[in-house]
Amino acid sequence: MQFRNLDEIDTRILQLLSENGRLSNAELGRMVNLTRAAVRERIHQLMEDGIIDRFTIVVNPLKAGKTLSMYFDIEVDWVKLQHVVEQLRLAEEITNVYQMSGKPHLHVHALLDDPEHAEQCLRMLQAIDGITCVTSEVLIARHKERGGLLI
Numbered sequence: 140m141q142f143r144n145l146d147e148i149d150t151r152i153l154q155l156l157s158e159n160g161r162l163s164n165a166e167l168g169r170m171v172n173l174t175r176a177a178v179r180e181r182i183h184q185l186m187e188d189g190i191i192d193r194f195t196i197v198v199n200p201l202k203a204g205k206t207l208s209m210y211f212d213i214e215v216d217w218v219k220l221q222h223v224v225e226q227l228r229l230a231e232e233i234t235n236v237y238q239m240s241g242k243p244h245l246h247v248h249a250l251l252d253d254p255e256h257a258e259q260c261l262r263m264l265q266a267i268d269g270i271t272c273v274t275s276e277v278l279i280a281r282h283k284e285r286g287g288l289l290i
Contacts, residue, residue: 143188145290148173152181153190153290160194197286205250206277207257211264213245219269226267232260 146155151171157221164175171178185191187252200208215223220243220282226248227236235248251257257277 214272
């Protein structure tokens with residue numbers, strides 16, 4: 140993996156795009172004192188270098204009807220780890236799957252509609268071959284949440 144040092148202008152472009160990904164190249168150019176073409180080239184290079192992974196939107200799960208945010212610690216058989224991961228990746232309500240250090244286990248996040256949906260999700264997890272134990276917690280309050288690196 141190759142790393143690239145960011146100059147002041149690239150850093151500022153990333154900060155501005157992190158705050159508002161819909162800024163045009165012309166608007167960015169005015170903010171960083173570059174031409175629209177120069178900004179476009181810098182963004183293109185940041186994407187080529189893998190520094191900008193993708194452009195996306197952030198949907199508020201509560202306003203989209205996902206009233207429950209649950210976290211699961213899932214213990215698995217080592218030999219069936221990849222199978223379990225693939226099954227979890229297919230489940231629409233699962234948003235994140237992380238393999239953790241220590242014993243073979245995964246930390247998983249899901250966005251769910253209601254308690255009935257949570258029960259269905261738990262049954263789905265228990266039915267996956269290779270899962271040996273599932274513990275769950277419901278998120279009570281979000282005090283800080285960030286997706287990605289602050290520049």
